[in-house]
Amino acid sequence: MSFVLVERPVPEVAVVTLNRPERMNAMAFDVMVPFRDQLVELGHDNSIRAVVITGAGRGFCSGADQESAGVPPHVEGLTRPTYALRSMEMLEDITLTLRKLHQPVIAAINGAAIGGGLCLSLACDIRIAAPAAYFRAAGINNGLTASELGLSYLLPRAIGSSRANEIMLTGRDVQAEEAERIGLVSEIAEDVVGRAVEIGQRIAGWSQPGVELTKRTLVNGLDASSLEGHMQAEGLGQLYVRILTSNFEEATRARKEKRPAKFTDDR
Incomplete structure (x- = not known):
């Protein structure tokens, strides 16, 4: 089973789907490593003018996989602290890859975007939410910090520092309607992937x-x-x-x- 699917519903727009719905597309390395590699490959495809990111099933991405995270590449022989550093570095590389991609990236947030999933959505250039989507900075709920993968940098810049502080420190859920109101997403759409592709096609019409x-x-x-x-x-x-x-x-x-x-x- 492929955990990352790539489709081209129209020639100029690629749709990348995280495909581990039974785990709400959690950030296991079996998912994130091929996801990062696919992004790099798409960045080199000059016929692709926009990239859409979405999730299979009822989740966009539920963040860290606390049950079956898998093993990151190139960690043989490392001590536990260094292993942890390399693991975080690999996940951070996804945020940076999305920001550096030549093409604009549109997040079609079909469901829960929790912890690292919220970070993933924020690394995209445009965010569209389905009515069932919701967002949570989950680190604080797990006894950790809410700051990860660029969240404390990107969220205040998207919605302002006061709202970002409140969301990150309380660990509460932000539903789709509130997310649209505060500017976390651009709009709400029933067919969230179709709408994202439509926006990608419009972008592709420009220079x-x-x-x-x-x-x-x-x-x-x-x-x-x-x-x-x-x-x-x-x-x-x-x-x-x-x-x-x-x-x-x-x-x-x-x-x-x-x-x-x-x-x-x-x-």
Whole structure:
């Protein structure tokens, strides 16, 4: 049985499904290692313009697998403390891979996103929730910290520090309607995967370097030390696409001719 499924419902959008529904797609290494590898492979596929992440069954991802976590790669002969460090490093690499992926990543959150599953959703660029979806920063419920896999960095930036503090410190559930209200997700959709694919198709209609540079500046903006420095990076990206492609001229012609623009990203 494959724990990670990849489909292309339309040529330009890939849907990656965590496929261990009996464990609510928990973050066992048997799931996460092939998941990370598939993301890297998709990042190298230049025909893919957007990636959708979802879960099989009633869960998106339930976080750490407390019963059958499996074994991470390349840990033979390590002591227990080093084994733990390598395990965490492997899971952290998934967050970083999603952030660095060339394509925008859309989380189609079909159900529970708990602990590491909440982190996984936050590492995506856009989040769409099904009505049954809910979110929990579960570390605190398990006698640990609620901070893991970038959660204490990403959640405050998504919803503000006060709400993030309250959710992480109380360990309470956030239902889909509240998640939409506070900006944790963009919208609620009955057919959450179909809606995510639709958004991916819209993104695919724009200039490829334009989309990639927009994602890059949005991600880098979270770390920017000053507005002035970030605006310079934005400006260079804008000039890059303006000078090296004929996209602006094509967009202008298309508006005059009342037709969709066809971006070829070349001169």
